[in-house]
Amino acid sequence: MNKTLTINLANSIFNIDENAYQALQRYLEAVKKYLTGTQGNEEILADVEARISELFSEKLTPEKQVIVLQDVEQIIQVMGQPEDYSIDEDIFDEAPKTKTSTRVKKLYRDGDQKLMGGVCSGIGHYLSIDPLWIRLLFIVFLFGGGFSVITYIILWAIVPEATTTAQKLDMQGEAANLSNIEKKIKEGFDSVSDTVKNADYKGVENAVKEGGNSFVKALGDFIGIIFSTIGKIISTIFNLFGKFIGLLLILIGSATLLGLFFGLFTVGILDLSNLSGIQFFPLINASELPIWVLSILLFLAVGIPFYGLLYVGLTVVAKNLKKMGNITKVSLFSIWFVAVGCLIFFGIKQANSFSVRGNQIEQVSIFDANNIGVQVPDTLYLMAKSSEHFEYLDHNFFDGITISYDTNGNEVLYSKRVSVNIKNTIENNISIKTYKSAHGYSYEDAKNRATALSYNMEQMGNTLYFEDYFISAPNQKMRNQKIEMSLIIPNGTIVKIDPSMSEIMGWGNKNDQDMYRKDLPNETWRMGDSGVLECMTCNSSID
Amino acid sequence: MNIENTKAQMRKGVLEYCILSILNGKDKYASEILESLKDAKLLVVEGTIYPLLTRLKNAGLLAYRWEESSAGPPRKYYALTETGRLFLKELDATWNALKNAVQLVTK
Numbered sequence: 001m002n003k004t005l006t007i008n009l010a011n012s013i014f015n016i017d018e019n020a021y022q023a024l025q026r027y028l029e030a031v032k033k034y035l036t037g038t039q040g041n042e043e044i045l046a047d048v049e050a051r052i053s054e055l056f057s058e059k060l061t062p063e064k065q066v067i068v069l070q071d072v073e074q075i076i077q078v079m080g081q082p083e084d085y086s087i088d089e090d091i092f093d094e095a096p097k098t099k100t101s102t103r104v105k106k107l108y109r110d111g112d113q114k115l116m117g118g119v120c121s122g123i124g125h126y127l128s129i130d131p132l133w134i135r136l137l138f139i140v141f142l143f144g145g146g147f148s149v150i151t152y153i154i155l156w157a158i159v160p161e162a163t164t165t166a167q168k169l170d171m172q173g174e175a176a177n178l179s180n181i182e183k184k185i186k187e188g189f190d191s192v193s194d195t196v197k198n199a200d201y202k203g204v205e206n207a208v209k210e211g212g213n214s215f216v217k218a219l220g221d222f223i224g225i226i227f228s229t230i231g232k233i234i235s236t237i238f239n240l241f242g243k244f245i246g247l248l249l250i251l252i253g254s255a256t257l258l259g260l261f262f263g264l265f266t267v268g269i270l271d272l273s274n275l276s277g278i279q280f281f282p283l284i285n286a287s288e289l290p291i292w293v294l295s296i297l298l299f300l301a302v303g304i305p306f307y308g309l310l311y312v313g314l315t316v317v318a319k320n321l322k323k324m325g326n327i328t329k330v331s332l333f334s335i336w337f338v339a340v341g342c343l344i345f346f347g348i349k350q351a352n353s354f355s356v357r358g359n360q361i362e363q364v365s366i367f368d369a370n371n372i373g374v375q376v377p378d379t380l381y382l383m384a385k386s387s388e389h390f391e392y393l394d395h396n397f398f399d400g401i402t403i404s405y406d407t408n409g410n411e412v413l414y415s416k417r418v419s420v421n422i423k424n425t426i427e428n429n430i431s432i433k434t435y436k437s438a439h440g441y442s443y444e445d446a447k448n449r450a451t452a453l454s455y456n457m458e459q460m461g462n463t464l465y466f467e468d469y470f471i472s473a474p475n476q477k478m479r480n481q482k483i484e485m486s487l488i489i490p491n492g493t494i495v496k497i498d499p500s501m502s503e504i505m506g507w508g509n510k511n512d513q514d515m516y517r518k519d520l521p522n523e524t525w526r527m528g529d530s531g532v533l534e535c536m537t538c539n540s541s542i543d
Numbered sequence: 544m545n546i547e548n549t550k551a552q553m554r555k556g557v558l559e560y561c562i563l564s565i566l567n568g569k570d571k572y573a574s575e576i577l578e579s580l581k582d583a584k585l586l587v588v589e590g591t592i593y594p595l596l597t598r599l600k601n602a603g604l605l606a607y608r609w610e611e612s613s614a615g616p617p618r619k620y621y622a623l624t625e626t627g628r629l630f631l632k633e634l635d636a637t638w639n640a641l642k643n644a645v646q647l648v649t650k
Binding site for chain 2: 082084085
């Protein structure tokens with residue numbers, strides 16, 4: 001059983017088997033291509049079609065009503081190969097043709113010289129170089145991350161194999177170089193001017209003479225000719241632009257795929273955990289997904305649309321590509337849809353994990369005049385204390401937080417996001433208010449995370465020692481944790497700040513010199529009544 | 544040197560002349576012209592003739608008209624124009640001269 005098609009060949013109707021139809025179409029296409037540039041090629045083609053139609057009619061009997069592949073093959077034998085349509089220039093040189101060959105090279109896989117799928121030898125034909133070089137190139141890229149394997153498989157899948165003689169000739173035809181592209185442009189315009197020249201002006205003229213209805217018909221035909229001519233000009237121009245855009249699409253698509261492949265697959269699957277910055281991933285990630293799953297999702301979500309671009313570009317540039325099957329299209333789209341859906345879901349989860357800020361506030365009194373025997377000092381010395389252990393580790397901070405190891409070798413979350421602001425009070429006591437804060441998906445979550453921060457300060461005599469770091473557990477993750485402290489001192493207290501404090505002096509320190517917070521440690525200050533630190537050692541002439 | 548090529552070139556060379564001769568005195572449509580040429584074994588495949596007919600028509604040596612056919616769609620009947628007739632006459636003379644010359648040489 002065979003599927004048949006109904007075709008209109010030179011105004012006769014034929015039922016024709018599908019494979020026979022394809023053979024016939026290929027044949028006519030090949031002849032048409034061969035005649036491109038010959039004067040009156042459309043007319044010749046119409047004559048050829050009329051003759052084939054006549055030959056078809058002879059083949060049909062009341063018992064045999066369908067044209068089969070054999071019929072078409074016989075007719076091609078009778079009519080001859082496309083080359084037989086050429087007119088020998090040496091003999092007929094009064095109207096020399098503008099070109100020697102009309103065959104334009106197409107990309108096919110070469111089944112005759114293949115090692116695997118014939119992709120390399122096909123490209124070799126297309127670029128007119130020995131396929132050996134293409135194969136070498138593929139092998140070189142094989143060591144550069146295996147990209148060539150994917151390229152090879154894609155090309156194998158979408159580039160058709162040259163099976164018919166015409167396809168094999170197309171495969172080995174002229175190189176796709178500049179002069180041929182120029183030729184192609186010329187051919188496009190030639191075919192347009194040909195249509196104009198060969199238009200049935202006589203018919204229009206006669207019809208005008210006959211008048212009446214046929215005039216309307218002829219006018220209609222004439223308008224039709226004009227429109228089809230304009231259409232041809234436009235399609236020629238679009239063809240050229242299309243090729244350019246197609247090339248652009250191929251470039252964008254393949255470059256992006258290449259980048260994605262190296263960027264995501266190597267990180268995700270090959271697990272290059274020593275890559276700078278990658279150790280922070282588990283600290284930021286809220287989805288609890290392994291990094292390689294996320295990489296694949298991202299690869300699919302971004303890669304599939306760019307694969308689509310690449311495919312569109314390829315179809316524009318090389319018209320003979322295999323059509324992508326509907327099943328492939330639908331499944332690609334579904335995969336993309338699912339990948340994007342997952343990413344959105346985890347993206348929301350990720351964003352949510354930062355949605356609420358929570359804090360925990362503690363106030364500790366250091367010197368309180370209400371307690372018996374406590375003398376509130378007039379002068380305070382502030383010093384910062386770094387961790388002896390952590391300072392020797394080389395840290396790579398991400399948003400002020402990093403992963404480090406304690407003296408037992410256990411992972412800890414280590415941060416230097418600590419700041420101290422000096423405030424005033426009218427009461428006669430010195431206290432420290434500590435704000436520990438963090439983000440979380442709920443206030444409770446954020447508050448728990450803030451409470452988990454471990455921080456110490458010490459007092460010895462009238463010297464206060466502030467640690468310049470805090471630590472937490474790695475499973476608390478990086479959620480914008482920080483510690484802000486207010487040192488609250490009575491008005492008139494003198495403060496001497498050690499240079500070690502410069503890193504942790506907060507933005508909230510007001511001083512009468514408009515000094516940068518990090519410069520405060522170089523001077524001696526007195527707390528003014530308005531909460532502004534007054535400089536005691538500054539040279540007043542600065543003003 | 545391919546013998547088939549040489550043969551084909553020889554045949555192609557006289558084809559134009561033969562087509563004009565076939566149409567001398569009687570208008571014919573493409574298939575009839577083909578019959579005559581094939582009977583005389585001048586033509587191996589039919590495709591060759593269509594570009595030639597169009598050429599001759601564009602050169603003003605041939606003209607055609609559409610004629611209804613009882614067997615199918617209308618047919619394109621080719622006829623010699625006045626120019627074509629003069630052209631043929633000249634070719635006749637050339638051909639005779641050539642024929643004699645070839646005979647002389649190959650005798």
